[in-house]
Amino acid sequence: DAGVIQSPRHEVTEMGQEVTLRCKPISGHNSLFWYRQTMMRGLELLIYFNNNVPIDDSGMPEDRFSAKMPNASFSTLKIQPSEPRDSAVYFCASSRDSLTGELFFGEGSRLTVL
Amino acid sequence: LAKTTQPISMDSYEGQEVNITCSHNNIATNDYITWYQQFPSQGPRFIIQGYKTKVTNEVASLFIPADRKSSTLSLPRVSLSDTAVYYCLVGGRDNYGQNFVFGPGTRLSVLP
Numbered sequence: 001d002a003g004v005i006q007s008p009r010h011e012v013t014e015m016g017q018e019v020t021l022r023c024k025p026i027s028g029h030n031s032l033f034w035y036r037q038t039m040m041r042g043l044e045l046l047i048y049f050n051n052n053v054p055i056d057d058s059g060m061p062e063d064r065f066s067a068k069m070p071n072a073s074f075s076t077l078k079i080q081p082s083e084p085r086d087s088a089v090y091f092c093a094s095s096r097d098s099l100t101g102e103l104f105f106g107e108g109s110r111l112t113v114l
Numbered sequence: 115l116a117k118t119t120q121p122i123s124m125d126s127y128e129g130q131e132v133n134i135t136c137s138h139n140n141i142a143t144n145d146y147i148t149w150y151q152q153f154p155s156q157g158p159r160f161i162i163q164g165y166k167t168k169v170t171n172e173v174a175s176l177f178i179p180a181d182r183k184s185s186t187l188s189l190p191r192v193s194l195s196d197t198a199v200y201y202c203l204v205g206g207r208d209n210y211g212q213n214f215v216f217g218p219g220t221r222l223s224v225l226p
Contacts (some may be wrong), residue, residue, distance in 0.1 A: 004157075033214055035216075042216065042217075042218050042219070043152075043158070043201075043216040045214055045215055045216070048214060091157045093157065093214075102148070102160045102163065103150070103158070103160065103214065104160070105156075105157025105158055105159070106157060107156065107157065108155075108156070108157055
């Protein structure tokens with residue numbers, strides 16, 4: 001069974017450009033999470049969905065960030081416009097049991113904004 | 115909300131048993147305790163989860179005292195490949211989102 005699939009694995013872009021990160025959760029999992037990891041701030045929870053509905057987006061840094069989950073097998077995290085301080089590794093994770101919460105992470109998308 | 119406290123770093127030698135303790139003084143009745151491991155350039159990976167007493171799997175053991183205000187992850191006979199960051203998470207039915215909030219973790223270095 002395939003794990004959580006993220007794309008792209010690496011992206012280098014210039015300040016001001018739009019960035020879209022994609023995630024395919026594990027089939028049958030009903031919760032999806034977006035995290036950002038940097039050396040300074042560690043692993044930050046940005047937003048999570050349950051049954052495709054956003055439950056808590058209080059971790060989204062600002063209005064430049066948006067996330068969608070149009071169906072159970074796909075989610076996007078969009079940054080528009082991007083800034084150098086958005087440079088980080090972005091992880092997507094999914095979970096089957098949303099109450100006891102074993103998370104399965106993707107390999108991450110490393111974003112560099114110049 | 116249950117906040118967790120762990121040592122920032124630990125060193126060990128190959129073949130030793132490593133115990134990493136996490137404090138969670140205000141853990142709620144319905145909260146579970148979950149530990150993850152993260153290698154460089156990878157996402158965290160689930161190690162073990164428990165509610166009370168002791169849980170053991172093929173990778174680690176988790177010891178939880180009766181008051182549940184702390185927990186100890188035990189890694190038997192570590193090897194160099196166990197060098198990683200270990201995170202303790204606490205959360206459950208009543209504070210759903212806290213299941214998924216990672217603290218700074220404990221950076222374990224296993225030396226030859």
